[in-house]
Amino acid sequence: MNQLSPFPTTSEELSNWVTETGKITNSLALKRAKTAFIDTIACILGAADEPVTKKVFEGLRGSGGGLCSVVGRAETLSAENAALVNGTAAHALDFDDNFLPAVTHASAVLVPALLSLGEEVGASCDQLLDAYIVGLEVQAWLGHHMIPVHYAAGWHATSTLGTIGAAAACVRILTLDTSTARSAISLATSMACGSKIQFGSMTKPLHAGLAARAGVTAARLAAAGVEGHAEPFDGPWGFMSLHHATKRSNIPENRELSILKHGLAHKKWPCCASAHRTLDAIYEMIEEHSLSTENIEKIDTIIPESNVKNLRFDNPKTVNEARFSMPFTAATLVCSKNLTLNDFTETTLHRQDVRNFMPRVFMHAAPAQTQEETGIWDIPAVTTILTTNGQRITKKIQQPVGTIHIPLTDEDLELKFLECAGRTLSTEQARQFFDCLQDFEQQNARHVASYLRNIGANRNRSHHQPVPEHKMDF
Structure with missing residues (x-):
C-alpha cells in the first residue's frame, strides 16, 4: 500500500484508515521509516547528558514504576514517562529530522512514543515501522488543512499536530478498532498544545516529549473506554478553527503517502x-x-x-x-x-x-x-x-541538504549516528548498536530499546513482566 485512498474528509474516515488500511509494504516507505528510527535513536543517545534530559528524568523519578528504557539511565519508567524523557532527548540537540507537510519534528515524537509502547507490549520492529508511517500520514493530513496558517500563528506544530499523529501511531500498535481510534484522536486534540515562544528554551525540546507521552496516553485512555467528541476538528469550536486554520475542501490529486512524496529532512547541521x-x-x-x-x-x-x-x-x-x-x-x-x-x-x-x-x-x-x-x-x-x-x-x-532532493549519504548518516551515540556509548558499543539497527525490521522493540539504557544496566529482557503480545491483524 502506498496511497492514502480514499482521502479522509471526516474524523471517522481518518480513523477508519488508521485502523483498517492494510499493512504498509512499500519498500521505499519502509526504508525511509527505518532511516528515521535510526537517525532519531542517534539523537536520543546524543542528548542523554543534556541538562533538559537530566532534569525531566529527575522530575519523573518518583512518579511511579514501569519497565520501559530511558536513555542513559539504569532505572525504568512507564511507557508514557519513558516516551516523555526520550522524546525530550530526541529534540534536545535540534539535530532530529523535519517533516515539511506538517512543519513538525515528526520523528522526535513518533519514535520515542512507539519505542516505549512497543517495548512495553513486546511489539516487533516491523510493527513500529508500519505504525510510524501511519502516524506520519495523520500529521500530513492535518498539515494539508492547517499549514501554513497554524505554524505562522505561533503554534509549535511538533507539539500540536505531532500529538495527534502519535496517538494514531499508538492506536496502530495496540490494534484498536475504528471507534476506539476515533476517541484516541479526539482525546489527543485536547492534549495538543505548545507555542513557538519556547524556541531557545528547555521547553522547546520538552514539547516533543510531551507530545510523545500524550500520544501513548490518548491511545490508552481510549482503549479503556474514554470517549471524545466524534468530530473534534470541525466547527467554530473545533481543533482547526481554534488553531487558526480552516478545513480545506480540496482533495490532493496525488494521494501518494507523504513519506514517499515528501520524505523527511535529516539534518546536516545541529541547529534550527x-x-x-x-x-x-x-x-x-x-x-x-x-x-x-x-x-x-x-x-x-x-x-x-x-x-x-x-x-x-x-x-x-x-x-x-x-x-x-x-x-x-x-x-x-x-x-x-x-x-x-x-x-x-x-x-x-x-x-x-x-x-x-x-x-x-x-x-x-x-x-x-x-x-x-x-x-x-x-x-x-x-x-x-x-x-x-x-x-x-x-x-x-531552494532545498537544504538532507531532504529527498539532496539526501545525506549512507556514510553521512552512519557518521552522524556514531558521533551522537559516541556521547553516551563507547566506540565499540556505538558501532555494535549501529550494526544491530541495520536489521531493524527483524528486531524486537525490547531489544532495541534496551540499548538506550545506562551502559552498566542489565540488558537481559527476562526481567520484563509478561504482557499480552499485540499482533497486527491485516
Missing part, C-alpha cells in the same frame, strides 16, 4: 532548520572560493519571514539560544569550517573569534511571493558573501 539553507550556501562558498574570516567582509542572507522569526537570537546568551541564532551558527561555520555538536557548549558559546565575526552576519526577511506559502522552504534562501576585495558571491538554495 530555518538556518540550514543559509549554512549550506556559506559552506559551499567558503569551500569553492577558499574563503575565511580574513577575506570575508560580510554575509547577507534573505530567507522567509517565518525563518527569521524562528532565528530570533542575534546575541545568544545560552546554548539553547545559540541553536536559534543565525549570526552564531554562520560565524561558527566560517571560523571552524564546520558546525558540529561540539560547537554548542558553554565554552564555545563565548569563543572570541566567533563573537568577533557575528556582527558581519546580516539576516533579512524575504517578501512573501503568494498568500499560500505551504512550507518553510517555499521561498529560496539567497545568501551573498562580500569579500574584502569587493567580490560579491551569491548562492540561491
Whole structure:
C-alpha cells in the first residue's frame, strides 16, 4: 500500500484508515521509516547528558514504576514517562529530522512514543515501522488543512499536530478498532498544545516529549473506554478553527503517502532548520572560493519571514539560544569550517573569534511571493558573501541538504549516528548498536530499546513482566 485512498474528509474516515488500511509494504516507505528510527535513536543517545534530559528524568523519578528504557539511565519508567524523557532527548540537540507537510519534528515524537509502547507490549520492529508511517500520514493530513496558517500563528506544530499523529501511531500498535481510534484522536486534540515562544528554551525540546507521552496516553485512555467528541476538528469550536486554520475542501490529486512524496529532512547541521539553507550556501562558498574570516567582509542572507522569526537570537546568551541564532551558527561555520555538536557548549558559546565575526552576519526577511506559502522552504534562501576585495558571491538554495532532493549519504548518516551515540556509548558499543539497527525490521522493540539504557544496566529482557503480545491483524 502506498496511497492514502480514499482521502479522509471526516474524523471517522481518518480513523477508519488508521485502523483498517492494510499493512504498509512499500519498500521505499519502509526504508525511509527505518532511516528515521535510526537517525532519531542517534539523537536520543546524543542528548542523554543534556541538562533538559537530566532534569525531566529527575522530575519523573518518583512518579511511579514501569519497565520501559530511558536513555542513559539504569532505572525504568512507564511507557508514557519513558516516551516523555526520550522524546525530550530526541529534540534536545535540534539535530532530529523535519517533516515539511506538517512543519513538525515528526520523528522526535513518533519514535520515542512507539519505542516505549512497543517495548512495553513486546511489539516487533516491523510493527513500529508500519505504525510510524501511519502516524506520519495523520500529521500530513492535518498539515494539508492547517499549514501554513497554524505554524505562522505561533503554534509549535511538533507539539500540536505531532500529538495527534502519535496517538494514531499508538492506536496502530495496540490494534484498536475504528471507534476506539476515533476517541484516541479526539482525546489527543485536547492534549495538543505548545507555542513557538519556547524556541531557545528547555521547553522547546520538552514539547516533543510531551507530545510523545500524550500520544501513548490518548491511545490508552481510549482503549479503556474514554470517549471524545466524534468530530473534534470541525466547527467554530473545533481543533482547526481554534488553531487558526480552516478545513480545506480540496482533495490532493496525488494521494501518494507523504513519506514517499515528501520524505523527511535529516539534518546536516545541529541547529534550527530555518538556518540550514543559509549554512549550506556559506559552506559551499567558503569551500569553492577558499574563503575565511580574513577575506570575508560580510554575509547577507534573505530567507522567509517565518525563518527569521524562528532565528530570533542575534546575541545568544545560552546554548539553547545559540541553536536559534543565525549570526552564531554562520560565524561558527566560517571560523571552524564546520558546525558540529561540539560547537554548542558553554565554552564555545563565548569563543572570541566567533563573537568577533557575528556582527558581519546580516539576516533579512524575504517578501512573501503568494498568500499560500505551504512550507518553510517555499521561498529560496539567497545568501551573498562580500569579500574584502569587493567580490560579491551569491548562492540561491531552494532545498537544504538532507531532504529527498539532496539526501545525506549512507556514510553521512552512519557518521552522524556514531558521533551522537559516541556521547553516551563507547566506540565499540556505538558501532555494535549501529550494526544491530541495520536489521531493524527483524528486531524486537525490547531489544532495541534496551540499548538506550545506562551502559552498566542489565540488558537481559527476562526481567520484563509478561504482557499480552499485540499482533497486527491485516
